Amino acid sequence: MTTLEALHLRKDYRVRGSGWRAARLQAVDDVSIIVRPGETVALVGESGSGKSTIAKMLVRLVDATSGTVTLDGETIGQGRRATKRYRSRVQMVFQDPFSSLNPALTIRHQLTRPLRIHGIVHSAAEEERELLRLMESVNLSPAKTILAKYPHELSGGQRQRVAIARALAPRPEVLIADEPVSMLDVSIRLEILQLLNDLKLERNLAVLYITHDLATARHFSSQIVVMRSGRVVERGPSDAVILNPVHPYTQFLVRAAPDPKSAPWIVDPNRHLGHPEVVVSTENLELTEENTSVHWVRSWDDDAAVNTMLASLASAQTS
Amino acid sequence: MTFSQQELAEPDLSKSEPDLSDETGGRRIVRRGSWKFWVGIAICALFAIIAALGPLLAPNPNQTNSDGLQAPSLQHLLGTTNIGQDVLTQVIAGTTGSVIIGVVAGALTVVLSMIFGVGGAFLGGKWDEASSLLSNVFLVIPGLPLLIIVTDYVQSRDILVIAVVISLVSWAGAARVLRAQTLSVRSRDYVDAARVASESTWRIMLREILPNLMPIIASQFVFGALGAILAEAGLSFLGLGAPGGRSWGSILFFAQNAQAISLGAWWWFVPPGLCIAVLGAALGLINFSIDEQINPRLRTLAVLRPKAKRGGK
Ligand SMILES: Nc1ncnc2c1ncn2[C@@H]1O[C@H](COP(=O)(O)OP(=O)(O)OP(=O)(O)O)[C@@H](O)[C@H]1O
Ligand SMILES: [Mg+2]
Numbered sequence: 001m002t003t004l005e006a007l008h009l010r011k012d013y014r015v016r017g018s019g020w021r022a023a024r025l026q027a028v029d030d031v032s033i034i035v036r037p038g039e040t041v042a043l044v045g046e047s048g049s050g051k052s053t054i055a056k057m058l059v060r061l062v063d064a065t066s067g068t069v070t071l072d073g074e075t076i077g078q079g080r081r082a083t084k085r086y087r088s089r090v091q092m093v094f095q096d097p098f099s100s101l102n103p104a105l106t107i108r109h110q111l112t113r114p115l116r117i118h119g120i121v122h123s124a125a126e127e128e129r130e131l132l133r134l135m136e137s138v139n140l141s142p143a144k145t146i147l148a149k150y151p152h153e154l155s156g157g158q159r160q161r162v163a164i165a166r167a168l169a170p171r172p173e174v175l176i177a178d179e180p181v182s183m184l185d186v187s188i189r190l191e192i193l194q195l196l197n198d199l200k201l202e203r204n205l206a207v208l209y210i211t212h213d214l215a216t217a218r219h220f221s222s223q224i225v226v227m228r229s230g231r232v233v234e235r236g237p238s239d240a241v242i243l244n245p246v247h248p249y250t251q252f253l254v255r256a257a258p259d260p261k262s263a264p265w266i267v268d269p270n271r272h273l274g275h276p277e278v279v280v281s282t283e284n285l286e287l288t289e290e291n292t293s294v295h296w297v298r299s300w301d302d303d304a305a306v307n308t309m310l311a312s313l314a315s316a317q318t319s
Numbered sequence: 320m321t322f323s324q325q326e327l328a329e330p331d332l333s334k335s336e337p338d339l340s341d342e343t344g345g346r347r348i349v350r351r352g353s354w355k356f357w358v359g360i361a362i363c364a365l366f367a368i369i370a371a372l373g374p375l376l377a378p379n380p381n382q383t384n385s386d387g388l389q390a391p392s393l394q395h396l397l398g399t400t401n402i403g404q405d406v407l408t409q410v411i412a413g414t415t416g417s418v419i420i421g422v423v424a425g426a427l428t429v430v431l432s433m434i435f436g437v438g439g440a441f442l443g444g445k446w447d448e449a450s451s452l453l454s455n456v457f458l459v460i461p462g463l464p465l466l467i468i469v470t471d472y473v474q475s476r477d478i479l480v481i482a483v484v485i486s487l488v489s490w491a492g493a494a495r496v497l498r499a500q501t502l503s504v505r506s507r508d509y510v511d512a513a514r515v516a517s518e519s520t521w522r523i524m525l526r527e528i529l530p531n532l533m534p535i536i537a538s539q540f541v542f543g544a545l546g547a548i549l550a551e552a553g554l555s556f557l558g559l560g561a562p563g564g565r566s567w568g569s570i571l572f573f574a575q576n577a578q579a580i581s582l583g584a585w586w587w588f589v590p591p592g593l594c595i596a597v598l599g600a601a602l603g604l605i606n607f608s609i610d611e612q613i614n615p616r617l618r619t620l621a622v623l624r625p626k627a628k629r630g631g632k
Contacts, residue, residue: 102512104530167515
């Protein structure tokens with residue numbers, strides 16, 4: 001099985017600046033993420049913090065400005081065929097099941113295409129069997145009727161199951177789920193997340209779960225990476241990040257999951273001072289200030305992503 | 320999604336409920352055509368049938384007889400012209416000509432705007448810039464004067480030639496509309512999903528994007544046909560139409576030349592004028608209803624009304 005290792009990812013967008021000059025927008029700034037098989041890593045952060053940009057770089061919908069992505073330490077080339085090979089191992093579930101399925105095509109068509117493209121099936125009988133297997137693995141029944149339908153004839157939850165089935169069709173080893181439940185009704189969110197979790201255990205998938213929601217991030221993932229304005233501000237084992245957030249922004253996020261009965265959770269910008277293991281690269285602690293140079297990393301000894309990153313930072317400084 | 324502090328600590332999985340959101344009816348209503356659409360289609364079908372049967376119903380519309388400028392009678396249902404041609408026969412023959420012009424020009428407009436609008440937007444980069452430039456240039460060229468110059472210039476003034484010329488000067492607007500829509504469809508998630516599935520560029524264009532452009536392409540066809548029929552009527556009226564004119568516009572031209580209005584020969588100019596107006600309105604209705612399907616802001620009323628009706632049942 002496969003470990004996805006993304007190191008020092010960076011993405012600059014050229015946007016319209018003032019006057020004639022184009023400005024650069026650093027959507028993602030030096031983010032490293034490692035996802036191991038059978039593990040879920042949650043990527044949380046506010047809107048516009050660059051989460052989707054990372055997801056798109058990881059499935060090569062967007063070219064990274066710099067940084068490397070390796071699968072089991074192997075770099076995979078950029079050509080058409082290499083990208084196809086890469087995508088047969090890394091797949092993605094999109095945020096909005098109402099727009100990620102083509103309204104003009106049947107479910108059968110949309111599930112069959114990846115099976116054929118990636119050479120999973122070689123005959124009609126095999127194809128039928130594989131389709132039914134996929135439908136069963138995402139708990140969609142009756143399979144035959146749903147396969148014949150168009151997306152608008154399905155509910156949001158059913159559509160997202162179809163989208164998950166489509167992502168599973170090439171038999172990937174890494175699954176990137178970009179806010180897979182944020183467009184769904186509250187009552188079915190946990191079902192879908194539970195399905196993703198079961199699939200992860202069944203197929204030993206490495207899952208990157210992108211979300212706004214700290215509660216599900218904590219429940220379904222072993223690690224949490226918190227992003228803000230394109231940078232990682234805090235990362236570590238889920239329980240530690242949620243129960244003892246060090247970065248004021250993380251404290252803010254945790255507090256924002258509201259509970260009217262509990263005492264207000266006080267954001268303490270100096271809490272990091274009591275944690276010598278936290279690397280703080282700037283002294284500016286104002287949470288409200290829009291200063292993009294704020295960059296804190298909570299590093300944990302067992303976090304390979306951080307260690308690799310720190311090691312390379314150190315080597316860059318000495319050389 | 321909000322969680323209580325307790326849930327934040329341990330989300331309760333047993334609470335999730337069965338999926339009930341299947342019953343959203345909003346989208347189904349949209350798929351049904353409105354009355355505008357069917358009225359428009361019916362009128363267009365009628366004209367199409369007349370146009371197709373034209374050569375049988377009116378084999379020689381220019382045949383003259385001795386009694387000119389007669390009011391409608393049983394023998395000549397729509398009267399005769401000043402040189403004794405039967406107006407009804409002429410109008411039927413004119414229908415054939417006008418409909419051919421509409422269909423040919425509409426089709427050519429669609430082809431051109433697909434090449435320069437859809438193609439440019441889909442390929443992006445240099446292609447997009449070049450085709451945008453071209454369509455912008457054609458957009459700012461004043462249509463009617465160019466039309467007059469070109470029709471004056473070309474040697475053979477066949478009905479087909481005129482249709483081609485009309486669509487050459489008027490495709491740019493359609494190309495702009497299609498370009499905008501292609502850009503919008505191209506950025507939808509399902510196109511990204513197809514790319515993640517490693518679909519080839521051609522398949523993405525033909526299977527993922529094009530079907531979702533169909534309504535707007537249809538509406539551009541209708542719009543192009545409407546514009547061409549009107550433009551041809553205008554050209555013929557100015558005497559620049561196909562000689563031996565077999566279109567509604569050329570009937571109007573001859574009526575004007577013979578001073579039909581001052582002679583009070585209403586049966587000569589009212590029928591072709593009415594035909595132009597009715598077919599134009601029918602095409603407009605089709606276009607409106609397609610617009611309603613595409614444009615959610617126009618759609619709201621149409622969605623609300625059937626719902627209210629349903630509640631009353
Ligand atoms: N194609 C693009 N061109 C220019 N800027 C872009 C582009 N795509 C994204 N951005 C910018 O990059 C930043 C990060 O966007 P991104 O979509 O990754 O945020 P996100 O964390 O996924 O937010 P959300 O939670 O709302 O989905 C935003 O400021 C956005 O405006
Ligand atoms: Mg996003």
